Amino acid sequence: MLRILCRTSVLAALLVWLVSPAMAAQSADDAERAIAHAARWPRTRSVGLIDPKIERWIDGVIGQMTLEEKVGQMIQADISTIRPEDLSIYPIGSILAGGDSPPLNGEDRSNASAWLETARAFRSGSVEARPGRAAIPILFGIDAVHGHNNVVGATIFPHNIGLGATRDSRLIRRIGVITARETAATGIDWVFAPTLAVPQDDRWGRTYEGYAESPELVRPYARAMVLGLQGEPRKRRGVLDGYVAATAKHFVADGGTRDGIDQGDADIDEKELIRIHAAAYEDAIEAGVMTVMVSYSSWQGVKNHANESLITDVLKGRMGFAGFVIGDWNGHGQVPGCTDDSCPQAINAGIDMLMAPTAWRRLFENTVRQAQSGEISLARIDDAVRRILRVKARLGLFERERPFEGRPVIGIAEHRAVAREAVRKSLVLLKNNGGVLPIKGSAHVLVAGAAADDIGVACGGWTLSWQGTGNTNAHFPNGQSIYGGIREAVTTMGGRAELSPDGNYSVKPDVAIVVFGERPYAEMKGDIRTLGYQATDKSDLALMKSLKANGIPVVAVFLSGRPLWVNPELNVADAFVAAWLPGTEGGGVADVLIGDVAGRSRYDFTGKLSFSWPKRVDQTRLNIGQTPYEPLFPYGYGLTYRKRAELPPVPED
Ligand code: BGC
Ligand code: BGC
Numbered sequence: 001m002l003r004i005l006c007r008t009s010v011l012a013a014l015l016v017w018l019v020s021p022a023m024a025a026q027s028a029d030d031a032e033r034a035i036a037h038a039a040r041w042p043r044t045r046s047v048g049l050i051d052p053k054i055e056r057w058i059d060g061v062i063g064q065m066t067l068e069e070k071v072g073q074m075i076q077a078d079i080s081t082i083r084p085e086d087l088s089i090y091p092i093g094s095i096l097a098g099g100d101s102p103p104l105n106g107e108d109r110s111n112a113s114a115w116l117e118t119a120r121a122f123r124s125g126s127v128e129a130r131p132g133r134a135a136i137p138i139l140f141g142i143d144a145v146h147g148h149n150n151v152v153g154a155t156i157f158p159h160n161i162g163l164g165a166t167r168d169s170r171l172i173r174r175i176g177v178i179t180a181r182e183t184a185a186t187g188i189d190w191v192f193a194p195t196l197a198v199p200q201d202d203r204w205g206r207t208y209e210g211y212a213e214s215p216e217l218v219r220p221y222a223r224a225m226v227l228g229l230q231g232e233p234r235k236r237r238g239v240l241d242g243y244v245a246a247t248a249k250h251f252v253a254d255g256g257t258r259d260g261i262d263q264g265d266a267d268i269d270e271k272e273l274i275r276i277h278a279a280a281y282e283d284a285i286e287a288g289v290m291t292v293m294v295s296y297s298s299w300q301g302v303k304n305h306a307n308e309s310l311i312t313d314v315l316k317g318r319m320g321f322a323g324f325v326i327g328d329w330n331g332h333g334q335v336p337g338c339t340d341d342s343c344p345q346a347i348n349a350g351i352d353m354l355m356a357p358t359a360w361r362r363l364f365e366n367t368v369r370q371a372q373s374g375e376i377s378l379a380r381i382d383d384a385v386r387r388i389l390r391v392k393a394r395l396g397l398f399e400r401e402r403p404f405e406g407r408p409v410i411g412i413a414e415h416r417a418v419a420r421e422a423v424r425k426s427l428v429l430l431k432n433n434g435g436v437l438p439i440k441g442s443a444h445v446l447v448a449g450a451a452a453d454d455i456g457v458a459c460g461g462w463t464l465s466w467q468g469t470g471n472t473n474a475h476f477p478n479g480q481s482i483y484g485g486i487r488e489a490v491t492t493m494g495g496r497a498e499l500s501p502d503g504n505y506s507v508k509p510d511v512a513i514v515v516f517g518e519r520p521y522a523e524m525k526g527d528i529r530t531l532g533y534q535a536t537d538k539s540d541l542a543l544m545k546s547l548k549a550n551g552i553p554v555v556a557v558f559l560s561g562r563p564l565w566v567n568p569e570l571n572v573a574d575a576f577v578a579a580w581l582p583g584t585e586g587g588g589v590a591d592v593l594i595g596d597v598a599g600r601s602r603y604d605f606t607g608k609l610s611f612s613w614p615k616r617v618d619q620t621r622l623n624i625g626q627t628p629y630e631p632l633f634p635y636g637y638g639l640t641y642r643k644r645a646e647l648p649p650v651p652e653d
């Protein structure tokens with residue numbers, strides 16, 4: 001037995017020796033290329049995070065903490081795998097609710113009170129658990145990425161791609177304020193937003209989480225959203241009640257991976273990394289963003305989660321980020337040599353808190369051991385804990401009263417009005433031949449297409465469930481479908497709206513609005529290999545063709561998380577509107593499409609593309625500023641009622 005063991009280990013050693021020279025060379029090369037040169041990066045400073053008085057207070061708290069308590073602060077568990085009573089054994093510093101994680105005693109699609117109860121249970125668990133020890137409230141984070149989108153009844157805004165089209169950073173800030181209010185009302189302190197990705201290949205399934213393909217627009221939006229969520233950074237006191245901590249994510253170049261592959265490799269040079277992908281982090285940091293989430297992706301073949309030069313030298317050093325760095329969902333487990341439950345590399349690279357949804361217990365134990373053995377230095381642990389306590393203190397978790405909790409602000413009319421305004425402003429008019437739009441309020445309108453009366457499809461991914469699948473209109477008690485909005489508009493003006501997903505009708509309508517597009521998806525599952533819409537099954541095109549064949553003018557309303565190649569659909573429709581993923585306020589579509597009784601517009605189109613629209617299906621990397629640049633509709637394109645243009649047929653091959 002012993003001999004066999006010896007023999008296998010010799011064999012293994014031989015194999016390693018045979019294989020490793022090439023492998024070592026490759027990874028050494030990668031490692032070399034993946035070292036960022038901090039001096040080339042912009043110099044910035046966190047605003048409003050450091051206050052000498054608070055820092056002295058943190059000194060005192062850290063001085064009283066045991067190693068276990070310190071490491072505990074650095075671990076984040078998912079609420080699907082931890083109970084409040086676990087906190088009396090494990091001094092865990094943070095929890096999150098993942099996209100599919102239900103509140104305590106509830107199902108995934110729960111209302112605000114179930115979430116508030118959950119937040120309160122964990123909070124009191126964290127402060128009452130260990131008598132005699134420092135009471136450190138837990139920090140609760142959630143993906144409120146287009147409104148408080150895990151909560152039934154919440155206001156759901158257009159996904160970021162639609163907000164990019166509004167070109168209105170003041171609106172972005174108001175959306176941030178509302179998202180913060182609805183989140184704070186459920187007792188949750190922290191949102192994993194805004195996404196500052198600058199998607200360069202729209203086959204990426206997270207393209208819609210990005211505001212634009214150009215940093216020029218992402219920059220002011222980053223600032224506006226952080227200020228909206230957190231409030232203005234304030235010298236003496238921290239965040240006010242009704243605001244939350246924001247997260248700039250995912251650092252960095254999540255939108256720059258080769259072929260738009262989620263969690264893939266950004267094989268770009270440092271200049272491009274800085275100019276395109278890192279620029280908006282300057283703005284977020286200067287707006288006082290409290291946390292930054294590291295990207296799953298790699299740069300030059302090295303996982304960002306292990307890249308000390310990016311996290312420590314650049315982000316915390318050169319860019320002066322004084323909040324804390326959070327890893328992504330088991331992102332540390334993807335670092336070579338790491339597992340979900342052990343990864344000193346990620347902490348040594350500079351990550352302050354590891355998102356360890358399921359393996360948090362063993363990760364906690366292993367990390368304590370690694371700190372005891374010196375594999376992770378105490379200085380590194382203390383730096384991480386200081387940053388986490390700083391954010392907790394600035395958030396007021398230690399003393400703040402929370403009058404905002406439980407306030408009935410979820411999905412209120414005032415919030416929905418802002419979402420509806422955002423929908424109006426996000427619509428981009430790509431074609432309007434013969435002036436078919438606006439539609440007279442007195443018209444008989446056929447509302448066709450599978451997505452016409454489907455709020456879930458209008459919301460897309462990250463809505464009530466992780467991928468946004470499985471939702472019905474009943475899950476949106478405060479929402480309105482696009483059909484619902486059209487019906488409301490024409491009925492009040494003496495017209496008639498008829499819902500018919502498959503396009504059948506008894507009385508010939510004056511016009512048909514066909515609402516169609518992508519089905520919900522989120523990260524990982526949303527990646528595609530071709531930009532062609534319905535590459536195989538052309539059922540939406542067929543529907544529009546049959547309406548046209550019967551002499552009915554067709555208005556196409558296209559729901560999608562990215563520009564897609566739709567030339568055949570563009571040719572058959574008289575008018576074509578890119579409506580992105582508008583969310584729960586379908587009425588915003590009717591506001592712009594349906595005119596008054598005389599056919600005059602009530603609202604003009606103002607939306608402009610924040611992503612270039614492809615002319616050919618092979619234009620997978622099509623971005624403003626690149627050469628050659630031959631889009632069908634360039635960045636910034638968008639027709640209005642005042643400025644008319646006829647679109648000639650576009651090539652279909
Ligand atoms: C995503 C993050 C998200 C986190 C928590 C990850 O898979 O990449 O954007 O914040 O999960 O749900
Ligand atoms: C969670 C998401 C998370 C994803 C990552 C899902 O189960 O609900 O929040 O981002 O896993 O793999």
